[in-house]
Amino acid sequence: MSYENILLKKEDKLSIITINRPESLNALNAKTIQEISTALDELKADNSCRVIILTGSGEKSFVAGADIKEFSEFGQEKAEELARNGQNTLFNKIENMSKPVIAAVNGFALGGGLELAMACHIRYASENARLGLPEVTLGLIPGYGGTQRLPKLVGKGIANEMIFSAKMIPAQKAKEIGLVNEVYPIEELLTKTKELANTIAHNSPMAISKAINAVNLSDTEKGFETEIKYFGELFEMEDKKEGVSAFLEKRKPNF
Structure with a gap:
């Protein structure tokens, strides 16, 4: 455009x-x-x-x-x-x-x-x-x-x-x-x-997206619960699997 x-x-x-x-x-x-x-x-x-x-x-x-x-x-x-x-x-x-x-x-x-x-x-x-x-x-x-x-x-x-x-x-x-x-x-x-x-x-776009939302709620009553929720959700996502595998294999992650 x-x-x-x-x-x-x-x-x-x-x-x-x-x-x-x-x-x-x-x-x-x-x-x-x-x-x-x-x-x-x-x-x-x-x-x-x-x-x-x-x-x-x-x-x-x-x-x-x-x-x-x-x-x-x-x-x-x-x-x-x-x-x-x-x-x-x-x-x-x-x-x-x-x-x-x-x-x-x-x-x-x-x-x-x-x-x-x-x-x-x-x-x-x-x-x-x-x-x-x-x-x-x-x-x-x-x-x-x-x-x-x-x-x-x-x-x-x-x-x-x-x-x-x-x-x-x-x-x-x-x-x-x-x-x-x-x-x-x-x-x-x-x-x-x-x-x-x-x-x-070069870092996980999914994790960064979740982090943005969590930080934006840091001065509200929902902040801590949102962090906990997102932390758990990310364990089911491909970025976490790639990031942890890369760490254990001593290589850079490919997000």
Whole structure:
């Protein structure tokens, strides 16, 4: 399928979605959100794809935020619809994807851009990355999950500080507080992200899918029981048989 606002590239067991609106610093509009969602559906159905990388075009910006021009005249009903549709169409879909989604945050990740990165399972950032939630400067709050995901990643106190102050933080600070996993020079970011993706891609896709679901329930009452259930279910699946056989035979598993 052809896309207007994103690029989709498949490389062996991994795929790269690049948000490609450099003229607007890759700002998210409705069409871009829908195209990313459609690409994710395509990759979910592609058995050759094991891991997905999400990044922005150029070196200045991952996603500089939502396209404010699209919703500047909205009232309450349309604004709630915008937030709900965005979360259901894309942000929640990323978080619940059965395949890992890694954000390669190259430059600005502000507002909806940071919310997009936080919905991913893992985040790597470039040294020039700047991350923040500036919505209160517009008289708004984050609407794509920012108030819910940020406290889980960095704690309520730091999340409150970031949201209330609207300050941007540099990449190294983001690593210190656990908002991103690693920081690399911009020229190494995609290479390092691909290295991680390829490592993941050689592990059991079924086990990883179960792990994603279990981790997503880690702050709920269902978390421990879900882990136990999935642990047992995997004993009946071919990936477990291959993995254990490979270990006992002192060879690499072929999942």
